[in-house]
Amino acid sequence: MTTNIPHADDRISIQTDDFNIQDEVNALENNNLIDGAVVTFCGRVRNQNLGANVKGLTLEHYPGMTEKSLQNIINTARKKWNIGRVTVIHRVGKLLIGEQIVFVGVTSKHRGDAFSANEFIMDFLKINAPFWKKELTDEGEKWLDAKESDTNKAKLWNEQDGSQHN
Amino acid sequence: MSELHTIKVSFFAALREQLNCDELQLPITNALTVDQAKQQIIALNPTWEAALSNESLFTAVNHDIVESDFIINPSDELAFFPPVTGG
Secondary structure, three states, rough: OOOOOOOOOOEEEEEEHHHHHHHHHHHHHHHOOOOOEEEEEEEOOOEEEEEEEEEEEEEEEEOOOHHHHHHHHHHHHHHOOOOOOOOOOOOOEEEEOOOOOEEEEEEEEEEHHHHHHHHHHHHHHHHHEEEEEEEEOEEEEEEEEHHHHHHHHHHHHHHHHOOOOO | OOOEEEEEEEEOHHHHHHHOOOEEEEEOOHHHHHHHHHHHHHHOOHHHHHHHHHOOEEEEEEOOOEOOOOOOOOOOOEEEEEOOOOO
């Protein structure tokens, strides 16, 4: 079993409500004078997917496992890079086109660590965290299929350092 | 140990809809593998065989992804679900 001790500077939130990026950046920066870099990523609902017109989507997750999975990913990132604060927010429930779905924010002393850790966290969130999207399109509702490109993207990190990530 | 226990089994997303079931209690008397638990679930619900035999399904025990030979103990929490699509 994996150890799952959260770092004091980790924030993981699974929520139905929207989030405010500026508030999240402020929280990453507030009383944090040792980190000069703040890297943020925000994912939103697109209006097109595989040729279908998307009206919105419903996000389901596995409460308990979701938080544990995200904590594992952050813990792995902390071993690989020298990073300060980490925030991961993922929304669940019904979302409309253009709405924010996911936020990842990472701080570090210099930009390289925060850039890499942010991308790493998103890549493994995509393939390991138990979320599922059901799209509402002109043709009806449909569960999305997982993309091989996401699996391949995450595998690149393993090839880089020859180790396995969970 | 031969006492009767139940383990909670959860299903998510497309699999939950295919089975029309989000959760069940599986009675077990001894530790067993994930694959044995799946066979017991199918024995109790024969119409679920095709959906549960899908090789792309993931299995989690106590919120960690495991392989089919992983041993489940009474009081563990088991879940089956399709590949994830968040982010």
